Amino acid sequence: MNAQSIIPPEPIAVIGAGNMGSGIAQAFAQVGFSVRVRDVEEKVLARGRAQVERMLAGAVERKKMTPARREEVVSRIRFTTDLSEAVSGAGLVVEAIFEDLEVKNALFRELAERVDPGTIVATNTSSLSVGRLAEGFPDPGRFAGLHFFFPAPINKLVEVVGGPATRPEVLAELDRLSYRLRKIPIRTTDSAGFCVNRFFVPYLNEACRVVEEGLASMATVEEVGRELFRATLGPFELMNVTGIPIAFHAQTSLAKAFGPAYAPARLLEEKFRGGGPWPWKETLVDPAAKPKVRDRFIGLTVGIATRLVEEGVATPEATDRGAIVGL
Known part of the structure; x- marks a missing residue:
C-alpha cells in the first residue's frame, strides 16, 4: 500500500x-x-x-x-x-x-x-x-x-x-x-527521548543540578547555555516558556527507560511541584564559574549523544544535524 x-x-x-x-x-x-x-x-x-x-x-x-x-x-x-x-x-x-x-x-x-x-x-x-x-x-x-x-x-x-x-x-x-x-x-528509532531529547532534556536537568550543587547561579548557567549552544534561550528560560512540567515528565520518562543516572534533579522536582517560573533574572552572572558549567554541559551532552549512536537510535549524521538544527 x-x-x-x-x-x-x-x-x-x-x-x-x-x-x-x-x-x-x-x-x-x-x-x-x-x-x-x-x-x-x-x-x-x-x-x-x-x-x-x-x-x-x-x-x-x-x-x-x-x-x-x-x-x-x-x-x-x-x-x-x-x-x-x-x-x-x-x-x-x-x-x-x-x-x-x-x-x-x-x-x-x-x-x-x-x-x-x-x-x-x-x-x-x-x-x-x-x-x-x-x-x-x-x-x-x-x-x-x-x-x-x-x-x-x-x-x-x-x-x-x-x-x-x-x-x-x-x-x-x-x-x-x-x-x-x-x-x-x-x-x-522508537527509543525513549528519540534522538535530540535524549541529550537535550538531560541538559535542562543538568542545569538544575549545577545550581542545586552550588556550582553556579541560575544566571550563570543561563548565559553558558545560550553561548555554548548559540541559542536564543538558556535552559531556565526555555523551561519557563515551554513548561516546567514538560521538562520534569520528559526527564522522568528517561529515568524509567535508562536508570537512576537520568533521575530528575531535586531542584527540578521541587519547582515542578511548587509551581511558578524559574527566577534566574534575580541572580547574577559569575564569569569565574562559567568554565566549570561549560565542561559539565559538554561532558553530558557529548557522552549521551555518543551512547545513542552506539545503540543505533540515530546515525552520527542525524545526531549532528539534530543538534545543529534543533538547538
Missing part, C-alpha cells in the same frame, strides 16, 4: 491547542495547508489562537511577513471543540496533547472511529513510546511519531519516528511532508 501524498491545500488536523499544537498548526498554514485545531475547551482554543496571532504579528514586525500574508495564514486555521469536524477529510492528524500515555491512547481510540481509512496519524510526543501509543489505534501501520521542536513555526528540525509496525511508505511520506513544511527531518 502506498501512502497518499499530503499536499497543500489538503486539510490537516492538529489535536491540542497548547504551545506546541498552535505552533504546529501555524507551520502547516504558512505553507498553504488548511488546518483545523481541536481542543476540549474554548478558553484553550482562544489562547492557541492568540499565540498564533502573536507569532505572526512578530513576523510582520520583523519584516519577515507582510500584513496581507499574515491574514492569509490566519484564514487557513480553524479552531473547534468538535473532534469529528476537525479530522473529517484530513490527510494527516497530528496529536499534540499532554504527555500522558492513558490520555493519548484514549484519544487515539476516539480517532480510530472518525478518521478516513487512508489518514496518517502522528504523535508529537517528546518522551513516550510510539509503539505503546500505537496500541490505541487499530492500524499501527499508518501511525508514527512526528516530533516538532519549539517554536514549531520557526525551528527547522522534525524527528520522524517509526513504531514497530509503521509502514516504510508512511515514514517516507512524513519525510517528504517535512520538506514541504521547509523543515529538516531526521529519522530515529
Whole structure:
C-alpha cells in the first residue's frame, strides 16, 4: 500500500491547542495547508489562537511577513471543540496533547472511529513510546511519531519516528511532508527521548543540578547555555516558556527507560511541584564559574549523544544535524 501524498491545500488536523499544537498548526498554514485545531475547551482554543496571532504579528514586525500574508495564514486555521469536524477529510492528524500515555491512547481510540481509512496519524510526543501509543489505534501501520521542536513555526528540525509496525511508505511520506513544511527531518528509532531529547532534556536537568550543587547561579548557567549552544534561550528560560512540567515528565520518562543516572534533579522536582517560573533574572552572572558549567554541559551532552549512536537510535549524521538544527 502506498501512502497518499499530503499536499497543500489538503486539510490537516492538529489535536491540542497548547504551545506546541498552535505552533504546529501555524507551520502547516504558512505553507498553504488548511488546518483545523481541536481542543476540549474554548478558553484553550482562544489562547492557541492568540499565540498564533502573536507569532505572526512578530513576523510582520520583523519584516519577515507582510500584513496581507499574515491574514492569509490566519484564514487557513480553524479552531473547534468538535473532534469529528476537525479530522473529517484530513490527510494527516497530528496529536499534540499532554504527555500522558492513558490520555493519548484514549484519544487515539476516539480517532480510530472518525478518521478516513487512508489518514496518517502522528504523535508529537517528546518522551513516550510510539509503539505503546500505537496500541490505541487499530492500524499501527499508518501511525508514527512526528516530533516538532519549539517554536514549531520557526525551528527547522522534525524527528520522524517509526513504531514497530509503521509502514516504510508512511515514514517516507512524513519525510517528504517535512520538506514541504521547509523543515529538516531526521529519522530515529522508537527509543525513549528519540534522538535530540535524549541529550537535550538531560541538559535542562543538568542545569538544575549545577545550581542545586552550588556550582553556579541560575544566571550563570543561563548565559553558558545560550553561548555554548548559540541559542536564543538558556535552559531556565526555555523551561519557563515551554513548561516546567514538560521538562520534569520528559526527564522522568528517561529515568524509567535508562536508570537512576537520568533521575530528575531535586531542584527540578521541587519547582515542578511548587509551581511558578524559574527566577534566574534575580541572580547574577559569575564569569569565574562559567568554565566549570561549560565542561559539565559538554561532558553530558557529548557522552549521551555518543551512547545513542552506539545503540543505533540515530546515525552520527542525524545526531549532528539534530543538534545543529534543533538547538
